[in-house]
Amino acid sequence: ENREAMLNSRSNRLTEALEEANKLFDGVCRAREAALDAQFLVIASNIGKEKANELHSEMSAFDSTAFAEDLLTFMGINRTEVEETDDSDDVPGGFLPSDAWQTLGEEAPMYFRRAPTFHYMMGSFKSEPPVPKQRIERQKKASRGKAERAMPAQLKEMEESHQEATEKEVERILRILQSHFENDPDTPISFFDFVIDPNSFAHTVENMFHVSFLIRDGLAKIKLDEDELPIIEPTKPNGRVEEESRARPRNQVVISLDQKEWK
């Protein structure tokens, strides 16, 4: 029970207790008393060890009270204001701001090599077999992508959608041409400017392919301008489309373009 008292480095109580135990042991004749004595020795040696420990750290006395006060200062304590507390009186006064531990928290991580916790950004998947990934599609290939994802067993469907895909492309190109023209009604666009994709030869060819449909259906026409360069413009929509298309001469134009020229 007098553990604390015994731990006091200046106290000789431990030695005294040991001496007393020694004397008492002489009077022991029953086993039970001997057991008590042994127990006492264990406790005594533990206390002895603790005392030795304390001796060591007292060599460079660490004042924990001072450390605590310095920590409070670091955390931003305001000592001029006295906080209303119902705590015991030995806690020093001062107002500890609510972000005190946050302030300390800004300093602390630098002393640890802690692995940052890993969290999924989007949350977890449902546990089902994964849906085939959506290909990152370039804008121009939108409907073409759909056609490719159809399963091989449904070949018929695929062919149809392939048709559709082409039609959609054609429509899209027509719309681009028309909107271009809306902005600038009297200036037809240079054919080459319209179809050439500076990044892809194959794409250029595709564009020309789609444009040829437009021409075939009479939705656009190609003329030669002053410099003998082809220009393209949408035809004006009007009620008698069918007649018009019959009347218009169909010319076949073969344009040869190879990769070198394309560059």
Next chain:
Amino acid sequence: QVSELVQFLLVKDQKKIPIKRADMVKNIIRDNKDAYKDAYSEIINRAGRTLQEVFGLQLVEIDAKRHTYILINNLPRAESKYLCRDKEKEKMGLLLVILSFIFMKGNSVKDSALWEFLNLLRVYPGKQHKVFGDVRKLVTEEFVRQKYLESTLIPLTDPPEFKYQWGPRAEKETSKKDVLNFVAKIQGKDPTFWASQYSEAEA
């Protein structure tokens, strides 16, 4: 399988509770045949390499008997404050203070001594704390489970008393030197002021 294990480890590490090898094997390596024992050892090694090369994290075995592992950060520390959330940072502040106290007091402190010290910082075991909530639980359970602190029963004490020391995670994630530097910074002194702690830290 290696990448599955890497993901498993990263997720498991969120709570900072050490990961058992048995769990790794159960979740990732579905072949339970003994013939594959070498295989999973290799898989764990490769996962460790991936974690190091891709994430800069180190997979460390902290208990060779029970085969438990933790992840620590191998990257320079200057960035760490940006990688932690506020709640984590506050806990780390408290932890740092506790680890400092333990080290400066000779690497082992009694439960009662620790709380006496924390009281000075307005942290009480019986009282709900505005920031930490149930602090007693945080210190005696969470920090211990995460292996930052180790709690041992002092023999033949009645009522039973505990003592605290640094846990294996603390040993890996920080050092005596770092902690001494922290104390020195807070107190505005040079680390050599505490001669015996300084020589212990430099050893």
